[in-house]
Amino acid sequence: MEKSILFIMIFIGIVIVGKSQSGIKSKELKINRHPASLQLGIGSMGVTGDFKVRIRNKISLRVGGAYASIDNLNNLSSLPNFVSNNVTSATFTNTHLMMEYSPFKGDGFRLVGGVGYYFNSSVTVKILSKGTYYFGSIPLNTDVVGTSALIGTWNGMAPYLGTGFFKGFPKHRLNLTLDLGTYYLPQPVASVSQGTGLLQGNVTSVSTLQQNINEYRWFPVIQLNFNVKL
8 A cells, every 4th residue: 555655646746747848848948947956855854855847937846755764862751650761763754745836036935835655654662671660579670670662653644834945946056945844744653562571561551652642743844955957
């Protein structure tokens, strides 16, 4: 299912781009009214890569993908009434199709809307018990208490709305643009790993985790893009 959606989005982008490019091959045109560029970005979405083309006077299309990953952030979060070392890792991957509209003369300011499809996107918090716990008067070391992992997954379609700044296409060879906006991520799904020790099979935490992450759906985007003229 994921591969089918990815293929459809990429195919739509290629078809639109192909139609926009087919009308500009005449040698009589001295000005390229359908400029195209390769866009590489870095920011809150991680690393992005897009193909971008102007399909109408004030409208441009871009299709591409994004990948962000962080690993082994220690004690970014904590659990109430439980002393532990918590290690957070996250991966967010998407493919997207965006339309840009320039409302004013020139394209130094653009309204951007589109949709992304997120896959293999999750946040994992590994819980490693720390210190000695007591069950009544019985001491329990970390091996007995064990480990577990809380997992939140965001997979599916995500609409995007934002703005773009600076000239959309390079006048010469290179230029920079800036994207500010937000995705509205799909409903997250909570899960808990099998775990070890006393934390093994702690499925009762799933409902609490689900309630805690339900509202984590806005994904702010601040992305600096390097554009190469094609």
